[in-house]
Amino acid sequence: MTPRYDILGIGNAIVDVLAPVPEAFLSKHGMHKGAMALIDADTAQRLYEDMPAGQESSGGSAANTCAVAANLGASVAYLGLVADDVLGHVFRHDITAAGVHFPTPSATGTAPTARCLIMVTEDGQRTMNTFLGACVNFGEDDLNEAAIAGAAVTYMEGYLFDPPAAQAAFKRAAAIARAAGRKVSLSLSDAFCVHRHRAAFRALVAEDVDILFANETEITALYETNSFAEAAAWARRDVALAALTRSESGSTIIAGGDTFEIAAVPTKVVDTTGAGDAYAAGFLTAWTKGLSLDKCGKLASIAAAEVISHFGARPQRPLGNELAQL
Amino acid sequence: MTPRYDILGIGNAIVDVLAPVPEAFLSKHGMHKGAMALIDADTAQRLYEDMPAGQESSGGSAANTCAVAANLGASVAYLGLVADDVLGHVFRHDITAAGVHFPTPSATGTAPTARCLIMVTEDGQRTMNTFLGACVNFGEDDLNEAAIAGAAVTYMEGYLFDPPAAQAAFKRAAAIARAAGRKVSLSLSDAFCVHRHRAAFRALVAEDVDILFANETEITALYETNSFAEAAAWARRDVALAALTRSESGSTIIAGGDTFEIAAVPTKVVDTTGAGDAYAAGFLTAWTKGLSLDKCGKLASIAAAEVISHFGARPQRPLGNELAQL
Numbered sequence: 031m032t033p034r035y036d037i038l039g040i041g042n043a044i045v046d047v048l049a050p051v052p053e054a055f056l057s058k059h060g061m062h063k064g065a066m067a068l069i070d071a072d073t074a075q076r077l078y079e080d081m082p083a084g085q086e087s088s089g090g091s092a093a094n095t096c097a098v099a100a101n102l103g104a105s106v107a108y109l110g111l112v113a114d115d116v117l118g119h120v121f122r123h124d125i126t127a128a129g130v131h132f133p134t135p136s137a138t139g140t141a142p143t144a145r146c147l148i149m150v151t152e153d154g155q156r157t158m159n160t161f162l163g164a165c166v167n168f169g170e171d172d173l174n175e176a177a178i179a180g181a182a183v184t185y186m187e188g189y190l191f192d193p194p195a196a197q198a199a200f201k202r203a204a205a206i207a208r209a210a211g212r213k214v215s216l217s218l219s220d221a222f223c224v225h226r227h228r229a230a231f232r233a234l235v236a237e238d239v240d241i242l243f244a245n246e247t248e249i250t251a252l253y254e255t256n257s258f259a260e261a262a263a264w265a266r267r268d269v270a271l272a273a274l275t276r277s278e279s280g281s282t283i284i285a286g287g288d289t290f291e292i293a294a295v296p297t298k299v300v301d302t303t304g305a306g307d308a309y310a311a312g313f314l315t316a317w318t319k320g321l322s323l324d325k326c327g328k329l330a331s332i333a334a335a336e337v338i339s340h341f342g343a344r345p346q347r348p349l350g351n352e353l354a355q356l
Numbered sequence: 357m358t359p360r361y362d363i364l365g366i367g368n369a370i371v372d373v374l375a376p377v378p379e380a381f382l383s384k385h386g387m388h389k390g391a392m393a394l395i396d397a398d399t400a401q402r403l404y405e406d407m408p409a410g411q412e413s414s415g416g417s418a419a420n421t422c423a424v425a426a427n428l429g430a431s432v433a434y435l436g437l438v439a440d441d442v443l444g445h446v447f448r449h450d451i452t453a454a455g456v457h458f459p460t461p462s463a464t465g466t467a468p469t470a471r472c473l474i475m476v477t478e479d480g481q482r483t484m485n486t487f488l489g490a491c492v493n494f495g496e497d498d499l500n501e502a503a504i505a506g507a508a509v510t511y512m513e514g515y516l517f518d519p520p521a522a523q524a525a526f527k528r529a530a531a532i533a534r535a536a537g538r539k540v541s542l543s544l545s546d547a548f549c550v551h552r553h554r555a556a557f558r559a560l561v562a563e564d565v566d567i568l569f570a571n572e573t574e575i576t577a578l579y580e581t582n583s584f585a586e587a588a589a590w591a592r593r594d595v596a597l598a599a600l601t602r603s604e605s606g607s608t609i610i611a612g613g614d615t616f617e618i619a620a621v622p623t624k625v626v627d628t629t630g631a632g633d634a635y636a637a638g639f640l641t642a643w644t645k646g647l648s649l650d651k652c653g654k655l656a657s658i659a660a661a662e663v664i665s666h667f668g669a670r671p672q673r674p675l676g677n678e679l680a681q682l
Contacts, residue, residue: 049453050672083423083450085668086412097409116442124409127375300666340626341672342411346376 031180033212035131036104036318038181040173040203041092042165042189042196043110043134044144045117048156048303048341049084051149056157061149066158066220068192069147074161077147086117087342088124089146091187091219094304094343098311098333100129101345103353104318107131107177113164117143128344133174137164154299154338162193169195170202178203179210182318183241185310188219188248191227204238215241217310218248225251235268241317242272243310249274271323273313273330275306283327292327295335304343308333315353325356357506359538361457362430362644364507366499366529367418368491368515368522369436369460370470371443374482374629374667375410377475382483387475392484392546394518395473400487403473412443413668414450415472417513417545420630420669424637424659426455427671429679430644433457433503439490443469454670459500463490480625480664488519495521496528504529505536508644509567511636514545514574517553530564541567543636544574551577561594567643568598569636575600597649599639599656601632609653618653621661630669634659641679651682 056063059077069077088097096108108125112118114136121143125132144163148156168190178184184207190196204214216239218224224231231252235242242265244252249261249272258276265272266284275281278299283290312333316326332352336345382389385403395403414423422434434451438444440462447469451458470489474482494516504510510533516522530540542565544550550557557578561568568591570578575587575598584602591598592610601607604625609616638659642652658678662671 078449081453083414083453083670084446086446088409120410120412123404127407127409340666341668344409346667 033182034180035107035177036182037096037099037106037185037314038177039092039096039106039108039185040190041090041110041187042144042162042193043093043112043121044090044146044160044165045086045121046089046146046148046303046343047078047084047086048148048150048301049082051082051151053151055149056151061157061159062222063151063157064155065222066160066189069159069161071161074145074147074159077159081147081149085341086120087344088121089343091189091217091307092185093125094307095185095311096130097125097128097344098308098337099315101349102312102315102329102333103350104315107133107181109134109172109174109177111137111164111168111172113137113141113143115142117145133177134172137167139164139167141166148303150301150303150341154302156301156303166193167195168193168199170199173199173203173206175206178206179212181212183213183215183314185215185314187217188223188231191223191230197230208238213240214238215314216243217306218244218252221247221251224248228252240270242269243306244272245275245306273309273327275309281309281327281331283323285323290324290327292324292331295331297335297339299338301341302338304337305334307343308337316356319353321356329353329356359508360506361433361503362508363422363425363432363511363640364503365418365422365432365434365511366516367416367436367513368470368488368519369419369438369447370416370472370486370491371412371447372415372472372474372629372669373404373410373412374474374476374627375408377408377477379477381475382477387483387485388548389477389483390481391548392486392515395485395487397487400471400473400485403485407473407475411667412446413670414447415669417515417543417633418511419451420633421511421637422456423451423454423670424634424663425641427675428638428641428655428659429676430641433459433507435460435498435500435503437463437490437494437498439463439467439469441468443471459503460498463493465490465493467492474629476627476629476667480628482627482629492519493521494519494525496525499525499529499532501532504532505538507538509539509541509640511541511640513543514549514557517549517556523556534564539566540564541640542569543632544570544578547573547577550574554578566596568595569632570598571601571632599635599653601635607635607653607657609649611649616650616653618650618657621657623661623665625664627667628664630663631660633669634663642682645679647682655679655682
């Protein structure tokens with residue numbers, strides 16, 4: 031059956047609060063630069079009070095990927111849990127306005143919409159602190175089976191391994207997709223997330239994932255090696271298709287015996303928030319349109335370059351022409 | 357007595373929702389490009405539903421000025437009304453984090469925190485739609501007399517003439533400042549705002565204003581002339597000091613018999629939101645530090661160039677060195 035969607039994303043539905051900070055702010059708060067830490071409501075409040083004036087925009091890793099993919103011209107749906115509050119309305123507005131179908135109803139319960147406090151240092155690196163809020167309740171009941179079965183690729187973020195019930199939902203979504211003859215794609219999200227859930231990730235990657243996204247620190251964390259080449263060799267054995275990103279050094283696409291080296295698109299780096307999400311969006315959009323793997327990598331790099339050239343994780347200009355030009 | 361603050365700002369406390377739109381979006385909704393329109397709650401809801409994904413950040417004209425001035429190194433306080441809701445907390449956090457003293461307690465009542473839906477077209481121009489919310493109740497009771505009497509300059513935005521009770525508060529604040537031997541500064545804010553309240557503005561400018569800020573369309577609207585030179589001549593007669601801005605053509609500072617032409621600082625224009633606010637911040641910061649008028653204009657132009665180089669009305673980098681370098 032022809033897919034109803036090119037891409038269906040599942041992830042933590044989060045509103046970002048971005049602020050520029052000096053390096054000292056990270057050490058003062060014991061943050062690991064470039065990483066994502068989970069924080070509770072009290073810590074979120076304390077940290078917010080100490081952080082500079084910010085800028086709010088819808089985020090969430092897979093949600094960013096969905097928004098970018100829709101901007102690029104893919105047909106996209108998203109599943110994720112927000113509360114019925116102001117930030118939940120902002121999230122719903124933004125992803126819908128981006129052209130993404132978002133069928134998940136708002137959570138009842140008292141947990142507020144999740145937020146991520148993102149510190150951007152002068153080198154453009156982002157360091158994230160996530161209060162999961164309503165996302166902790168995302169579970170199998172929140173899966174929309176028809177949407178998953180109707181999507182060419184179901185794309186999930188590794189961060190889903192953190193909320194207690196989401197890991198089961200993750201496995202179930204993969205099973206639905208595979209039963210419908212669709213593809214399953216995963217982003218490893220964060221090296222610390224990989225460390226927290228390595229065994230589960232390893233099993234999932236080997237058993238259920240067709241298309242894997244990871245950056246250098248994530249893929250080496252997954253396979254517990256210091257060698258990118260060695261990690262890449264493991265990935266080549268585990269998944270049909272892997273896209274491994276290396277910041278300004280570009281990315282390596284691995285598919286069976288084939289390897290494609292993709293150059294990064296040069297740009298002034300303002301804020302790397304969403305770089306990996308946008309890369310996955312470009313890749314999957316091109317892939318679902320049947321383009322060659324080097325063109326998938328090219329569109330991925332173009333999308334990533336757009337979002338790192340400004341504050342915030344979603345594009346600030348229409349990208350529809352980029353696909354057509356390939 | 358030595359002033360406790362360099363600048364005290366009074367204005368509508370607003371959270372901005374910024375989104376890039378095509379030109380056609382403005383005509384579809386009957387918007388005047390570059391202007392500010394007042395909208396009610398229902399219209400705000402309808403317009404929000406139709407607008408693209410946005411980015412939220414604290415705004416409000418005088419509040420922007422205060423945040424930029426504090427960033428530049430001035431000692432600043434602000435008076436304005438937010439509700440006790442999520443956006444109100446965002447506003448309070450951001451202005452406080454910017455280093456601005458914000459003594460106004462949150463409004464009780466049911467009106468939510470004001471928001472401004474800002475459409476940014478590809479030329480960087482912004483078109484604003486303001487739902488005033490809690491700001492409509494700002495009145496004389498919300499003035500902090502000690503803060504006003506203790507500020508070298510009380511700076512007010514012309515937009516304060518729109519909420520019913522604020523105009524009286526405006527007059528009262530000017531009287532308090534003058535009685536304490538302080539200066540009163542006004543920004544005309546918007547040509548349509550000037551048209552709505554021309555007689556009141558004329559009287560105020562002639563009677564109570566020491567330092568006037570206006571752009572070309574605003575100053576010509578005030579004096580009902582098509583000639584910038586003629587409008588400038590009127591301003592020279594009405595106020596001790598006027599800074600008249602002309603976008604990329606720079607600005608003209610008028611002080612008695614003296615005139616200073618200030619060049620704009622060249623930059624890539626991404627979003628003009630807050631350009632005039634930042635200009636006033638740079639000018640007043642330099643002025644309260646005792647710098648010469650050409651240096652006041654220079655710092656004003658530097659601050660304006662920073663905020664138009666990115667999305668959003670407040671600086672994304674520390675500007676403290678700019679003052680020192682002058």
